[in-house]
Amino acid sequence: MNINPVYLYSDNPSKSLNIHKVIESLAKLNIHSEFKGNFFEYLKLNSNEQQVLYNEISQTLIEDIEREKYRLGTISANPNTNNKVLYDGFLFTGVVNKYFMSNLHRSLNNIHIIFTDRLLCTFENKRYHARVILMGQPTFISTSGLVEAPAKPREYYFLKAQFIAAGKKLEQLDEYFSGQYVKYNDPKTTDILVSYTLQSIFYELTGKPFCSNNKCCLFNSHWQKDVLEIQYKAKLCKQHQKLLDY
Numbered sequence: 001m002n003i004n005p006v007y008l009y010s011d012n013p014s015k016s017l018n019i020h021k022v023i024e025s026l027a028k029l030n031i032h033s034e035f036k037g038n039f040f041e042y043l044k045l046n047s048n049e050q051q052v053l054y055n056e057i058s059q060t061l062i063e064d065i066e067r068e069k070y071r072l073g074t075i076s077a078n079p080n081t082n083n084k085v086l087y088d089g090f091l092f093t094g095v096v097n098k099y100f101m102s103n104l105h106r107s108l109n110n111i112h113i114i115f116t117d118r119l120l121c122t123f124e125n126k127r128y129h130a131r132v133i134l135m136g137q138p139t140f141i142s143t144s145g146l147v148e149a150p151a152k153p154r155e156y157y158f159l160k161a162q163f164i165a166a167g168k169k170l171e172q173l174d175e176y177f178s179g180q181y182v183k184y185n186d187p188k189t190t191d192i193l194v195s196y197t198l199q200s201i202f203y204e205l206t207g208k209p210f211c212s213n214n215k216c217c218l219f220n221s222h223w224q225k226d227v228l229e230i231q232y233k234a235k236l237c238k239q240h241q242k243l244l245d246y
């Protein structure tokens with residue numbers, strides 16, 4: 001399959017993500033990718049335009065996790081990324097997409113992927129949920145979302161409530177469950193995100209990002225356990241490998 005170069009950008013992702021290693025892994029699959037630096041610098045906005053953009057982004061912040069954001073508020077938050085802050089993912093990507101289209105119109109045949117630490121959420125089942133990946137042009141892949149979005153073991157949530165009630169430190173809980181979920185700055189981050197990058201590439205190429213085979217890194221994992229097994233290996237099934245080789 002002939003794939004146009006994939007453009008990768010950063011938006012302050014976790015330091016544990018090595019984008020150059022992602023490029024090497026994609027190259028082994030004959031996918032050429034290039035790192036273009038910080039996405040918001042790449043847009044080359046003047047300071048006025050930048051201020052407008054930051055204001056628009058701050059209006060996508062979630063105020064109440066149980067109330068979907070329809071009306072844009074007027075929050076004067078700072079535009080710096082902060083992984084404790086939650087964004088309405090669709091509103092956020094809508095804002096970015098507008099700037100993306102007006103600035104990068106010449107490279108619309110390329111796939112654009114931004115690695116961020118922002119927690120991008122979507123509203124489902126009465127509350128906002130964090131997401132690892134929001135596909136589109138550009139696609140966002142969140143290193144914080146990788147930690148927060150896939151579900152941890154059920155016992156974790158049970159014990160967490162007990163720990164909080166007893167005033168105990170959650171670090172002990174993390175120690176107890178060590179290796180069972182992805183942590184912030186986890187050394188496994190890079191390999192895992194190669195798989196999410198491939199999901200985004202297959203989505204652009206075929207319209208289908210996922211695979212039903214739970215040995216394939218395009219499998220849509222909902223549990224941390226599956227992410228650590230399937231996405232960490234970053235292996236495609238025969239059928240998807242064939243599609244690339246064709």
Ligand SMILES: [Zn+2]
Pocket residue numbers: 211212213216217218236237238239240
């Ligand atoms: Zn597959």
